[in-house]
Amino acid sequence: xTIFSSPIYTFAQKDSTLKRDTSHFIPLxxxxxxxxxxxxxxxxxxxxxxxxxYWKAPLVWAMVGGSVYYFIYNQQIYIDxxxxxxxxxxxxxxxxDNYSFLTNTQLKGQRDNARQSRDLxxxxxxxxxxxxxxxxxxxxxxxxxxxxxxxxxxxxxSYYMNTGIQMSCSFQFxxxxxxxx
Numbered sequence: 001x002t003i004f005s006s007p008i009y010t011f012a013q014k015d016s017t018l019k020r021d022t023s024h025f026i027p028l029x030x031x032x033x034x035x036x037x038x039x040x041x042x043x044x045x046x047x048x049x050x051x052x053x054y055w056k057a058p059l060v061w062a063m064v065g066g067s068v069y070y071f072i073y074n075q076q077i078y079i080d081x082x083x084x085x086x087x088x089x090x091x092x093x094x095x096x097d098n099y100s101f102l103t104n105t106q107l108k109g110q111r112d113n114a115r116q117s118r119d120l121x122x123x124x125x126x127x128x129x130x131x132x133x134x135x136x137x138x139x140x141x142x143x144x145x146x147x148x149x150x151x152x153x154x155x156x157x158s159y160y161m162n163t164g165i166q167m168s169c170s171f172q173f174x175x176x177x178x179x180x181x
Contacts, residue, residue, distance in 0.1 A: 033140030040136035044129065047136025051143060056135065063128040071121035078118045081111035 031051075040047030044064045045057035084097040085107050099107055 031140060031143040033137050033143075036140035037133050037137040040133045044132045047133070048139065051136060051139040053139055056139075060132045060135070064125070064132060067121060067125040067128045071118065071125055074114060074118040074121045078111065078114035081107065081114050085111050 036047035036050045038047075039050050040060075045060040048054070048056040048060055080098075084099050085104075087095045087097045088104060088107060097107075099110075102110065
């Protein structure tokens with residue numbers, strides 16, 4: 001059996017009576033991702049405005065509004081084909097439909113295609129609405145995330161008399177104040 005041993009390091013506790021200089025600290029902005037998601041769920045685009053991503057709000061409105069428009073459009077076409085098919089198959093000679101140039105099978109096929117397009121519009125509307133909420137939530141979580149080009153990493157080598165060579169890694173944030181405490 002082999003026993004590995006290493007030197008034991010002990011560190012003294014820092015003096016808690018020293019006051020820290022907090023003049024260069026900037027407190028984090030209180031931002032809630034949950035609030036952004038709830039706002040987007042209630043009014044599409046409101047979460048993007050809350051996250052200060054103003055350019056995304058018109059995209060959300062176009063996406064949700066376009067899918068609602070196509071739902072309404074496809075619903076009207078479906079109702080038109082459905083009503084005309086019902087008129088044709090009721091065997092009442094006093095009624096006439098608008099699609100006399102189509103056979104019963106063709107009219108029924110047009111009705112089924114319109115219903116399928118309407119159902120697809122409902123799916124697209126649900127996807128657009130969900131993406132709106134997901135985008136607001138993700139942007140809310142990344143609100144305080146630093147994406148500047150001033151991030152760097154530096155690897156240092158140092159030599160200590162009794163422990164030998166050690167490697168250390170430090171992150172430096174240049175021209176950027178430190179957030180938090």
